Amino acid sequence: MSRPTSDVQAFEAHATDADLDDLRARLAAARLPEAETVRPATPGRQRWEQGVPLTDLADLVHYWRTGYDWRSFEVRLNRIGQFRTTIDGLGIHFLHRRSARADATPLILTHGWPGSIAEFVDVVEELADPEDADTPAFHVVAPSLPGFGYSDKPATTGWGTGKIAAAWVELMGRLGYSKFAAHGGDWGGVITTILAGRFPAHVLGIHSTLAQAPPGMTTDGLTAAERAWVEENRDFWLNRVAYAKQQATRPQTIGYSLVDSPVGLLAWILDKFAEWSDTEDSPFERISRDRILDDVTLYWLTRTGASAARIYYESHNSLDPELRVDIPSAITMYPGDAEKCPRVWAQERYRQIVRWRVPEAGGHFPSLEVPEYFVKDLQEGLTAVLATRSGGS
Template structure:
């Protein structure tokens, strides 16, 4: 139903124990298929999806070892609100900094991520141990249909509408001008914000810098051409998940909302395929943090509603969209798409920092949290410096 109350309400996450008991009971009686028919080690054994032995081990830990109450307590330690925007209540973490020189910063997640990608970083961003580091008033919203945000009750909640809502969200929280960071859908939304609301946006950091379509390979070096080939190969041959969620989010949503094992496998598959690891995502991502993320999807019944962002926005970024605010781009070697700088510059016309780390994938805040934090700070510092020079 439509939200008609325009009050910003404090919010504290709390799960009834019966919900957790139901989850454990469902996991206890899970019906699993036979093992995969492929053999091998490393990536080869993931050729048909999540291997049975991996899924069974994670399932058992989820049932007997994972502590959602600990995750819930970490979330509850951060101030958070339900903010009415365009008929929905949008959930957002809000961690103000005590420093007078702090800058507002909006962090936006994607799919199959959530606010879990950033909750472990907000304190250090707001109150860095080193006083020489920049400080930020951190805002981390849950996308519509994700986590504790309301689920859209009709069509139309695509990335353009979300970006417009985010501009109003920051204003509602007292931040007239702000920085933004995002990857995956968060990077697309942050890009739209920077292009559509340049007066509010100080600048942008993103890990996904999609260029305009149909650019020429002429002028690219061999490495740049290989980046393009791999990115195009991903979208041509490894994006069935996106096409399914774009075409039938309701259909796939039944299993994602009703079966915790189905939800776990659907999300775990992507964390494995998109992380910079040889065999298991747990080589770099803490198993309990991944399960925190999956559990948030489960408890909020958001498998279908989160999938609908693909129905609304898959492959829909405006080809004429251009970003003129200062932009920093970090492109990780094992991300699902990497575009060479000459192509990125066709959309992002004021790149002030370009980084190519030697490791990392699609979930850098979870895979390499210390590096991610350093890189984010350095990137935003470069953006702030460029904004100051623009102002003078």
């Protein structure tokens, strides 16, 4: 391992009482629209055809104002350990939990949008110090993407996924981790792919819940289930990516609403928790209101609705079609996720898939939807990755 540097400073999260009072006042004064005109008699996905239903949003706004406890989330963040460092002129915030185990492997976890480090708070402890001594342990690092959470907001263009991946290598080196494993989903999956493809000397192997095949793949040889995935993906890109097009082309415009209105921010993010979770009707079937509000409140208090949206402007559809990953990879395709890639397609980019799983349940936010499975899958996937690496070295 390289030596840690002194360029890392401890950090604690603590919102002012004035900011929390302001949030509650804005929620109390919110102007809500009339109900959607699609109101089926029974619960189901149809209720969400026009977006977040009024009754669901009104109930959650009320709970956010009267029942939700942000301070308890701050305590959890601070208990894990928070830090900041400056890379290429930008302040980067991250969680860092060192394992007590001497055989622990450094691991960087990268979130996406509309997620945040809030996705990982409940799984860090078990990854760092598992109860079973035979289970692998990790020194866990979970950064906030540039423009997200307590990381700085870029003041110029250029902070796309490629630059972020390079910054992660620098970050891990500063912590004394010259070689490490990596996991990610959503934008974190793209960044993890770039880490593996561009920096194989530093990355021991990866685990990802997102696999993006090179362009030009055909459906020849796919199973019926995989063909269904392809059709779902096509429908997603044709009919359900208005949010991505908006953030990729006009992030500043939507940003005014996301930074000024907590209800607007909540609706914008809740819509994706609902659509991308493996549920029949509501995201709250699998994710508690508190866990979703941890994420949304982090966006609100840090005023990062606009700056986080800009990752789409910087990186939408920008993954190098020629990029290949030759180091060991473990990939999990959760059935309720928005995009799923057939293995035969993924193998065109990820040349050494040592473990491939399609669980029975879970969606885009597995660490929140199925946390116990997520942890076990990540542990087992990285065990396979590291064993392959050891066997080949």
